Each structure stands twice: as structure tokens, then as C-alpha cells.
Amino acid sequence: MKREVKIKSKSQIWLEVSIDLLHIVAWLGMYYFLKTLLPAGRAVTYAGILVRSKSEVLIANALFSKQIPFRYEACLQLGSHTVYPDFTIRHPVTKKIYYWEHLGMMGEEDYLDNALTKIRRYCRNNIYPDGNLILTYESLQTPLDSELVLHIIEHYFS
DSSP states (O other): OOOOOOOOOOOHHHHHHHHHHHHHHHHHHHHOOOOOOOOOEEEEEETSOOEEEHHHHHHHHHHHEEEEOOSSBEEEEETTTEEOSEEEEOOOOOEEEEEEEEEETTHHHHHHHHHHHHHHHHHHTTBBBTTTTTEOOOOOOSOOHHHHHHHHHHHHHH
């Protein structure tokens, strides 16, 4: 059985790439509601975004360096609840939307309870771990590291 192979011209390829880039620029440039109240003493990422924790800096810098478009703490309506995922990410090729929640204080009981409630809320709205919900965790004894962040990005976005 022969398979037909279509060869595209340089102008066709350039047009497709240009259209993809325009979609990404438009998505990044769209106005969105975000959490604006940040506790004092937070860090700035390579992209100039103020984030809440050193682990969020690791994630944001890795996404930025891999040229993966993201929004930080963009408003998301889940039924009657409003949440602000740490990162809303648009896959640069498939355009699929992913949400990345970093759960950074899992050693604290109240934080753990709130995190579990949040994960259930995502699942009830068809956003599932290892589907379109990326979850990372840490405690004082087990911090997040950049190697794991890069491994996760490779898994989802390459």
C-alpha cells in the first residue's frame, strides 16, 4: 500500500508558523482577571512576573525559558466557585489548556485540607490530574527542585 506524502512549500510552512505565533501572542495578550494581592517579600521571574514563592519562580522560569505560554493566577470559574490556578498554560503546538497547581505547604494540616478540596473541585469540573491538571507538591522536608520541574515540562509539552 502506497502512502501519499505531501510536501509543503516554504511559504506554506511560514504561513502556518506565523498563524500559530499570532494565536499564541493573542492568547498571551488577552486581558484576564488575576489575583492581585500578593504577600510582601515575593520574587520576580525572568518574565518580570511577581509570584508568591521560590517554587513558583522555578516553574515560571522553566516555562518561560522553554517558550511555553502561560498566565499566572488567571481567574477560572469552576461551577459556582472561582479559583486561581497558579499557572494556566497553553500548549504551544496543540493549543490545549493545562492548569498547574503547586501545593507548597503540604506539611500543614489546614493547607492540606484546602488542597484536597481544590483538587476535588477541579475533578468535578472535568479537570483531572495527569490529564489537563498538573500537580506538584512540597513540604519543608521535601522541597521542589528545578530538575523535577523540567522533567514535568518535558512530559507534558514535548
